Amino acid sequence: MSKLKKFYMNDKIISPLIAIVISFIIAAIVMILIGKNPATAYGALFYGAFGTEGALINNIMKATPLILTGLAVGFGFRAGLFNIGANGQLIIGALLATYVGSQMQTFPFYLSIPLMLVVGMLGGALWGALAGWLKAARGAHEVITTIMLNYIAVFIANYVVNGPFQAPGGVPKSPEIAYSARFPNLVTTGATWLSAGIFVALAAVVVVYIIIEKTKTGYEVKAVGFNPYAAEYGGISISKNVVLAMAISGALAGLAGTMQVMGVYYRYLGSLGGSMGFDGITIALIGQNDPIGIAFAAFLISSIRAGSNQMQIAGVSKNIVIIIQGIIIFLVAANRLVKTLMVWKRKGVEEI
Amino acid sequence: MNAWVQAIINVFINPVFYRSTLNQSTPLIFAALGGVYSETTGVVNIALEGIMLIAAFGGVVGSYFTGNPWYGLALALLLGISMAALHAWASIRYAGDQIISGTAIILLAQGITGFSLVELFGKPGSTDLVRSIPLVNLGGFEEVPFFGKMVGSLSPLVYVAFASVVFSWYLIYKTKLGLRMRSVGNNPEAADTLGVNVYNIRYFGVLMSGVFAALGGAFLSIGELGQFTENMSNGRGFIALAAMIIGNWSPTGAMWAAILFGAASAFNDQLQSQGVLHLATNTQYLFGMIPYILTLIVVSGFVGKSRAPTADGIPYIKD
Numbered sequence: 001m002s003k004l005k006k007f008y009m010n011d012k013i014i015s016p017l018i019a020i021v022i023s024f025i026i027a028a029i030v031m032i033l034i035g036k037n038p039a040t041a042y043g044a045l046f047y048g049a050f051g052t053e054g055a056l057i058n059n060i061m062k063a064t065p066l067i068l069t070g071l072a073v074g075f076g077f078r079a080g081l082f083n084i085g086a087n088g089q090l091i092i093g094a095l096l097a098t099y100v101g102s103q104m105q106t107f108p109f110y111l112s113i114p115l116m117l118v119v120g121m122l123g124g125a126l127w128g129a130l131a132g133w134l135k136a137a138r139g140a141h142e143v144i145t146t147i148m149l150n151y152i153a154v155f156i157a158n159y160v161v162n163g164p165f166q167a168p169g170g171v172p173k174s175p176e177i178a179y180s181a182r183f184p185n186l187v188t189t190g191a192t193w194l195s196a197g198i199f200v201a202l203a204a205v206v207v208v209y210i211i212i213e214k215t216k217t218g219y220e221v222k223a224v225g226f227n228p229y230a231a232e233y234g235g236i237s238i239s240k241n242v243v244l245a246m247a248i249s250g251a252l253a254g255l256a257g258t259m260q261v262m263g264v265y266y267r268y269l270g271s272l273g274g275s276m277g278f279d280g281i282t283i284a285l286i287g288q289n290d291p292i293g294i295a296f297a298a299f300l301i302s303s304i305r306a307g308s309n310q311m312q313i314a315g316v317s318k319n320i321v322i323i324i325q326g327i328i329i330f331l332v333a334a335n336r337l338v339k340t341l342m343v344w345k346r347k348g349v350e351e352i
Numbered sequence: 353m354n355a356w357v358q359a360i361i362n363v364f365i366n367p368v369f370y371r372s373t374l375n376q377s378t379p380l381i382f383a384a385l386g387g388v389y390s391e392t393t394g395v396v397n398i399a400l401e402g403i404m405l406i407a408a409f410g411g412v413v414g415s416y417f418t419g420n421p422w423y424g425l426a427l428a429l430l431l432g433i434s435m436a437a438l439h440a441w442a443s444i445r446y447a448g449d450q451i452i453s454g455t456a457i458i459l460l461a462q463g464i465t466g467f468s469l470v471e472l473f474g475k476p477g478s479t480d481l482v483r484s485i486p487l488v489n490l491g492g493f494e495e496v497p498f499f500g501k502m503v504g505s506l507s508p509l510v511y512v513a514f515a516s517v518v519f520s521w522y523l524i525y526k527t528k529l530g531l532r533m534r535s536v537g538n539n540p541e542a543a544d545t546l547g548v549n550v551y552n553i554r555y556f557g558v559l560m561s562g563v564f565a566a567l568g569g570a571f572l573s574i575g576e577l578g579q580f581t582e583n584m585s586n587g588r589g590f591i592a593l594a595a596m597i598i599g600n601w602s603p604t605g606a607m608w609a610a611i612l613f614g615a616a617s618a619f620n621d622q623l624q625s626q627g628v629l630h631l632a633t634n635t636q637y638l639f640g641m642i643p644y645i646l647t648l649i650v651v652s653g654f655v656g657k658s659r660a661p662t663a664d665g666i667p668y669i670k671d
Contacts, residue, residue, distance in 0.1 A: 034471060082451050138652040143398060143451060144597075147590045148648040155641035162634035281455055317470045322463030330456035333449050334442035 012293070016286045016328075018338050020300070023327035027320050041316040048310025049303035055310075057187060057194045061264065063302035065090075067201040068256035069280030070287060070294040071208050072124075072249045077289045078212060079245030080225030085131055085146025086253040087277025088153035093124035093254020094261050095157055098268040099165065101177030101261065112181040116262055117200065117255065124254015125247040127153065132246025136239035142246070150277070161268055174268040183263040195263030202295070204252060209291040211248070221245045253277065275322075279305075282325045285332040301325070359626035367501035369622045374503070374510050375576065377614025379404065381513040382568030383592030384599065384606035385520050386561035391601060392524060393557030394537040396665040398454035399439045400565045401589025402461030407432040407569030409465040412580040413472065415482040421574050425485065425567075428574075432566020433559055435461060440558035444551055447667035458589075466582060477582060484578035485509065507575045509567060516564065520603040533557055537661035540668040550668050565589065587644070594647045601660060609650075617643050 028038035049059050069086045076083035083089075097120035104112040131149055134140040158172065167175045183195040212218040223231040224241040232238050260272050283301055287293030304325075308318035331338055363369050383400045390397035407428035415424030435457050442453040466476070473479045487505045494504035524530040535543040536553040544550050568588070573580045591613055598612075599605025620639050624631060 084455070134648070134652045140648075140652040141597075144590055144594055144651050145648055147587065148594075148644045148651075151587055151644040152641045152648070155637045155644075159634055159637035162637065163632070278455075278459065282459075285452065317467050319463050319466035319470065322459055323467060324463075326456050326458075326460030326463050329452060329459060330438065330442060333453035333456055334446040336446040336448065337442070 012288050012290070015335055015338050016288065016297075016332065018341070019328050019331035019335075020286070022331060022338075023324045026327055027324050030320065030323070031316060036316050040314055041311050041320075044310040044314035044316075045304065045307035048307035050307075051310075053187075054189045054192045055306065057189060057192045059299075059302050059306040060194055060198055061192070062306050063299045064195075064197045064201045064263070065256035065259045065276050066279055066283060066298040066302050067295050068204055068252050068259065069276045070283030070298045071204055071291060072252035072256065073277075073280040074284035074287060074289040074291070074294050075208060075212070075221075075252060076245060076249040077284055078225050079221045079241065079249075080228065081132075081135075081242065081245055081249070082143050083128065083131075083146055083246065083249045083253075084143055084281070085128065085149050085250075085277070086256070086280045087273045087275075088146065088150035089124035089127040089250040089253035090257035090277060091150075091153040091157050091273050092127040092257075093120040093122075093250075094257030094272055095160065095174075095268055096120065096123035097254075097258040098174050098177055098261050101181040102175045102267075104178040104181050107178065107180050109180040112178060113183070113262070116177075116181050116258060120254045120258025120261070121251040122254070124257065125251040128250015128253065129243050129247040131250075132243035135246075136242045154273075157268065158270060161270060165268075167267070172270045176267045177261060181262065182266055195259075197259040197263035200255070200259065204255065205291045205295045208252070212291065217244065221248075253280070256280075279325070282329055285329055355628045355630075359623060359629050362626055362628070363619060363622040366622065367498050369618055370502045371506070372618035372621060373611065373615045374506065375614075376617045377611045378507070378510050378513045378575070379568035379571045379588055380592050380595055380610035380613055381517065381607050382509075382564045382571065383589055384595040384610045385516055385603055386564035386568070387593050387596035388520065388524070388599075388601055388603055388606055389533075389557045389564065390561035391557075391596065391664050392537045392661055393533045393554045394540060394661055394663040394666065394668070395440070395443055395554055395558050396450040396454070397436075397439065397558065397561050398451055398590070398593065399435065399457035400561065400592055401585050401587070402454075402458035403432045403435045403562055403565035404569035404572065404585040404589050405458075405465055405583065406435055406461040407566035408573035408584050409468065409580050410566075411570040411574040412479050412482050412578070413468070415484070415574055415578065416472075416480065419483060421483050421485045421578070424482070424574050425570050428570035429563060429566045432569060433562040436558050436562025436565070440555050443667060444554045444558070447669050450665055450667070462583065465580075469580070469582065479580045482574065482578045484574045484576055487576075507571065509571045509575055512567065513571075514607075516567075517603050517607045524603065529556075534661070536668075537663055540663050544668075544670065550670070554668070565592075568592070591643065591647050594651045597660075598650055612650075613643060613646065616646050 031038040031041055048055055050056055072086045073083055097116050100119045101116050131142050131145040134145045135142050161172045161174050165174050167173050183197050185193040185195055187194040220236045221241050223236055224238055228238050279301055283294055283297040287297035304321050308321045312318045383404055386400055387397055410431040411424040411428040414427030415421040439453050439457050442448040443450040470476055488508050489505050494500040532548050532553050536550050540550045572584055595609035596606045598609040620642050624639050
């Protein structure tokens with residue numbers, strides 16, 4: 001048993017990789033069953049993600065917010081909180097940042113860019129902290145409250161961009177932000193461009209790593225996540241850290257939305273959030289809640305997402321990507337199943 | 353202000369509001385009952401949302417290919433129970449994190465329904481119209497003023513929902529099986545010592561949650577209209593969980609809470625359509641968020657007073 005236990009400990013990388021491989025195999029079987037060629041489909045997926053310079057740029061642009069929603073969900077997990085509300089936090093952050101950005105025509109870039117980032121994070125932090133407070137003060141489970149806050153955020157955004165904050169023309173979108181509030185483009189090819197947002201996302205990876213591993217806040221948040229009663233016995237306030245952890249998690253999600261405003265759309269659009277909040281869950285689980293693991297996992301998911309359009313052109317609905325993600329998450333939840341498979345493989349036939 | 357008072361009165365004196373309340377409550381009652389079964393035995397089930405979605409799709413697919421909505425209902429149940437079985441397998445057999453497993457089921461349901469929608473009907477968004485389960489007409493009762501319009505013609509599933517509440521209450525509180533379910537949810541170690549098979553009871557609880565959530569999902573798609581649209585469960589699985597919590601994990605309590613949510617939703621719809629208010633089109637979004645705000649408030653206000661089964665959400669690992 002102890003040998004088995006030791007083996008469980010050092011599978012942080014292998015276990016999610018196996019989950020990914022199994023999910024791709026299952027999706028391939030589904031494709032064969034409906035008469036599609038998985039080799040063609042996965043070839044198109046790969047080409048769509050890495051095949052051209054434009055594809056690679058598109059891929060990195062997709063990875064930028066996903067790194068941040070992955071960090072948001074992962075930070076929550078470290079604090080023992082399941083933040084399904086990254087989507088709502090992202091929307092509120094993006095919406096507030098867009099509003100502020102649209103008022104900054106006369107500002108120089110060195111004021112408007114930091115201001116956008118701060119406002120976007122504050123918006124997300126506020127929305128996240130609300131769920132944290134409801135849990136700390138009222139005992140409401142964050143899974144239900146964050147999901148309700150997601151829906152409420154969507155309705156608020158729809159109301160606002162269909163009325164008080166609507167661009168002229170009757171389309172549900174906000175006015176544009178000032179030029180000074182936009183990220184500069186690093187590379188431009190055809191209709192795609194690479195914005196400086198990727199640096200913000202990578203910086204966030206480093207900052208979150210430092211917060212979790214090197215600061216008192218990180219230590220307290222982890223302690224509450226690991227064993228709240230022991231933490232409280234040791235003088236760490238559960239309530240304070242639950243609210244704080246949700247605020248930090250929400251700030252990261254809000255920053256993800258702000259990336260889309262500053263680097264991609266330059267305004268708030270109804271579909272801006274997409275499925276990035278839910279993708280953040282997949283990413284945090286694959287990345288094992290480790291900031292560096294999350295960065296790699298975000299790039300994996302962005303590659304799948306970026307390539308799925310090409311795959312759709314090749315005749316396989318891109319919804320298969322959601323199925324793949326579902327299977328990955330399922331296998332991470334049932335990781336004892338994956339571990340059992342690994343142990344069989346390792347022990348060899350003679351011991352079974 | 354006077355217009356608002358008039359509009360609210362108009363809603364309440366119209367039998368359509370009460371009929372709509374019954375229809376909006378039915379899927380929530382089913383799903384909340386599903387939650388009660390699962391969590392009474394100690395397995396948290398946020399997968400309800402996904403089970404409802406895939407069952408709603410199954411209902412339409414079955415009805416579309418056979419022309420018989422009852423086969424649709426059968427397919428809905430089959431798919432719903434299968435998804436519940438997956439959740440049970442991960443969270444009972446492999447002692448997985450129940451919330452993560454539930455999230456996986458939700459994503460799988462979204463992916464499978466979205467994928468199959470395009471494969472089977474050739475376009476994303478929504479399916480063709482199919483035959484829905486025929487309504488039960490109460491003969492001459494439809495002529496009775498007010499009540500005739502209210503309950504004269506309803507889906508049989510509405511009656512099944514209320515009958516299920518009575519059945520579930522009896523099963524959970526008055527039978528030996530119910531006693532075992534509750535003991536496994538509160539103290540699995542003790543139940544195990546007394547010879548109760550914890551795993552089997554938990555499988556039963558989760559599979560029953562699949563049955564009821566699937567009935568709720570089928571009602572959404574083939575209960576009245578006969579169509580499936582993408583993500584049509586639209587958070588109802590989570591609202592049902594809130595109803596279960598407010599109802600203190602009891603079938604009757606969950607039913608009352610589900611009716612409260614159903615009434616709020618029906619009130620919303622009816623109020624918006626009142627001409628005297630002269631509402632701008634974007635106010636639909638303000639009205640739309642009301643059920644979710646209500647859920648948020650109620651979950652935050654009632655949780656202290658209700659008590660989850662002690663071992664709810666904790667995997668049981670037999671030594």
